[in-house]
Amino acid sequence: MTELPVAVVQAAPIPLAIGDGIEQAVKLASEAIEGGAKLVAFGETFLGGYPLWLDEAPGAALWDHPGTRAMHRILLEQAVVAGDERLLPLQELCDTTGAVISIGAHERVRQSLYNNQMTFRPGLPVLDHRKLVPTHGERLVWMRGDGSTLGVHQAEWGSIGSLICWEHWMPLARAAMHNLGESVHVAAWPTVREQYAIASRHYAMEGRCFVLAAGLVQTKAQVFDGLERAGGSTEARELVESIEADVLNKGGSFIAAPDARIVAQASEGEEILHAVLDLSERDEGLASLDTDGHYSRPDVFELSVDTRAKDGVNWKAEQ
Known part of the structure; x- marks a missing residue:
């Protein structure tokens, strides 16, 4: 296969x-796949939303802030976990259509939260990538990932990998991913502003x-709506209320070719962006x-990548 229909x-x-x-993700991914896409990409932390209050709510980073504490509790209660049955519809969509999401x-x-860009692929377990920094x-909000989730999915048409947001300014992370030979790369952002477009x-x-x-x-x-759905507290509502801006993320998604030219560009609103690569x-x-x-x-530079999982605690049975 030399032509690959994709969608953002x-x-x-x-x-x-x-x-x-x-x-919502299943509905949107289904629409993209019905439009012909064999690969569908969503942005950073689409499931749960980007923690915008960290940048937009005055005082959110202050020690022991009641609203920030409440938001963290909600995220822990809501977050996906390994083997989460709520994710089965996404896996089933991949299995039945052959698409990658x-x-x-x-x-x-x-007890920790991670920023995970998950790749669902037909007939295989989810490929995780947890944000390194x-x-x-x-x-x-988030713990640092480790080298155990640096990888690519090998599809019949080539390989796909992902990095999240400012990982695209980590030269050694980029070098590691280039070594894996990506055909297509998902650059996941909360919104694709000018600097992020340059990096992509x-x-x-x-x-x-x-x-x-x-x-x-x-x-x-929309943040208020999600908070109400999740059973938000008074402290969490007050935190969101302190945000001054009405529009917080503006999209800006696009698809770039290997020579850096843009082959498809989204507007600022909601849309499904299609292209054939x-x-x-x-x-x-x-x-x-x-x-x-x-x-x-390689005679001058050498990169060593540690792909061991770093759990921090290793329980050993007595010999």
Whole structure:
């Protein structure tokens, strides 16, 4: 297969209420697949929504802030977990259609939250990618991922991987992913502003792959709606009320080719962005630039990637 129909779902998540968000995601992914897409990408933490209050609510980062504490409790209660049966409809959609779906979520592992860009693939377990470094204020919400979730899915048409937001400014993370030989890369963002578009197009050029830069749209009213669905507290409502802006995420999603040109661009509203990728462009581009091959210097530079899971606590039975 040299032509791959893809779609970026630029939509508003249902903040906090992840069960409702999964139902919405299945509906939107089904629409994209009915439109011909074999690969569907959603933005960062579509399931649960991006924690906008960290940037938009004055005082949210203050120690012991009541609203921030309440939001964290709700996220822990709502977050997906390993083997979560609520996710089965997404897996079943992949199994029945043969499509691949990349979608972000808040994930709970023990008592911690992770930012996970999950790849659902036909007949196989979910491929996780947990954000390696939560950016700035995000560290109040998410734990750091480890090298065990750096990987790609090998499909019949090629390989697909993902990085999340500012991971695209981690040179060694990019080098590791380029070594895995992505045909298509999902760049998951809360919204694709100018700097994020530059990073996404640079990734396409550097990695000689197609990039699906997927962003969200979100309003303050939608945050209130999700909070009510999730049974929000007075403290959480007051935190959201303190946000001044009405429009918080504006989308800006696009699809870039291996030479960094934009082949499809979304507007600021909700839409499903479709494109058909000519995968032969990847190999043609490698003639002039292969950062993992003839444009590397393995005699000068060497990268070691530790893919062991770092659980922190290892229980050992007595010998």
